[in-house]
Amino acid sequence: MAEPLIRAQKIVKTFNTGRSNELTVLHELDIEVGKNTFVLLKGPSGSGKTTLLTILGCLARPTSGNLRCMGEEVSHWPEKFLTRFRQKYIGVVFQNFNLIGGLTAFRNIAAALIPRNLSNKAIDARVRSAAEQVRIGHRLDFHISELSGGEMQRVAVARCLVGDPQIIIADEPTAHLDSRLASEIIWLFNQMKRNGKTVIVATHDPLVQEQADIDRVLCIRDGQLQPEE
């Protein structure tokens, strides 16, 4: 049997360790995510969804436990290697778009390629290709402030796709969108899965569960996984 793309074992995440306000958010979680899978991570606010997502996306390290990703044991890697790994394999769509103000859509998408040793021409080609995938190519020269909420989220998705990651992590990607725009974004995630990517979305938006090509639903409550639906 092939090794899963992501394997998390006994993941614990504690904040403010050793202080009076110490808080354990994740309690010995075990998760396996296979290749080309769409995983929905559900749970109420404060249940630990975002924290789990940051660990699966290599944005943070677990306090204890092991995380294997793309066949590498990454849970104890130093920041430098983790960033390089994330740059190569993982794309992140943040909650609230998290675009960089004052820049055009093009510059926001290109920002993800800046640390890579690519020529201007290569960056331009990749940005335009990613923008076309999410149907925002006609708005590339517009500043972020001139875009609608749906367009901003498309830019955020394009920025995530521009590096051609294997794993896509999204935190509440439809949180601030109306149902029509949310459907467009869900369609984009479906497209990603069809293109062979592994998609992990944390949300409590019922529209995602209705419209997305979900393979697995993981329910998290009080930092512990509930039996799968």
Next chain:
Amino acid sequence: MNRWLNILDYAIISLLRRRRKQIALVVIYTLVVAFFASVIFFTGALRQEAVYVLSDLPELWVQRLAGGRLVPIAQSKIDSIAVIRGVKRVLPRLWGYYYDSPSGAVFTITGSDSLPKGLKLLDAAIGGGLDSNQVFCGSGFPETHFTGLGQQLGLIDYKGCLHSFEIVGRFSSQSDLLTRDLIILSPSAARKILGIAKNNYTDLAVEVWNPDEAETVGRKIDRLFPSVRVVTSAQLRSTYEALFSHRGGIFIYGALISLFSFLILAWDRASGLSREERQELGILKGIGWQISDVLWMKFWEGAVISLTSTICGLVLAYLHVFYLNAPLLRPFLIGWSVLYPEYRLQPAFAFSEVLLIVMLAVVPFIAATIIPAWRGAVTDPAEVMQNG
């Protein structure tokens, strides 16, 4: 290589986002650098002028005093001093001041039939010595009287009679401090204008065989002729040094003000990142930027602002000091400029001075930009996700 260019490109675009703020910062920093550079250029130019002034001095001067005033010294003293052991040569000098009421300036008149040592003429209409109706002059008199080479220069003697002279030579402006107010007449004409009788001189310049013995020879002259005052070149040099270091002292205050301004600006930069800046760093890290990428980006931001300001400040200081003649600094630095004809500083600064300005203006600013960025860059990118 592409990576560095991409980061530099992002840094410039990033700066242009907050155009107004960055322009204001560049303007303020340019003014601070310009003031500091003006101070450096001005002191450098003055020091250079002083070097010219002091370079061809004789070892000793002998002056005769009466009631504390300088009075003419008789020819007979020359022979008496010339025989003192250690004295090489005694050169009598004719000079004095001339108040020119139309311009309100004071000129220095020197009587000499040849060009004094160390001075160069820019233009000359004659090849040899001066006739009694000819003058060499610095740029002060021609400028204040709108006259020039080949034209007439009128001087009123001590009895009130007007004498006219032809300007046959103009000094090069290489050392304006020395020649700007200078008018050189033939010895007979100088006597007439200054009211010095035949066989009398303003003072005597004494050259000695061994410069190390100048003090000893000076003491001998002092003992032999109690009515005279002996000034050594060392004393004059220390007077000049005291003068320039006093003024240099004032400049130290100026420089300190500039340094404080640098520090305040640096502190403002170092005092922390705004919420947006912190969030941006978090996003950049989240999308794959290393800490070093963030720091390089901030380095370029700081370098672009500080280098732009430094270059603009240096150009502004150069124009202020050498083109506009330092109107903001001159009043308290050249105290006698009210009396002397207006005096123009000559461009003179060392590469080391420019380097010092660049180091003081650029390095602290970049450091003040990078330190808070480093603090922001080491924070966990997951925070951006957690905090939205």
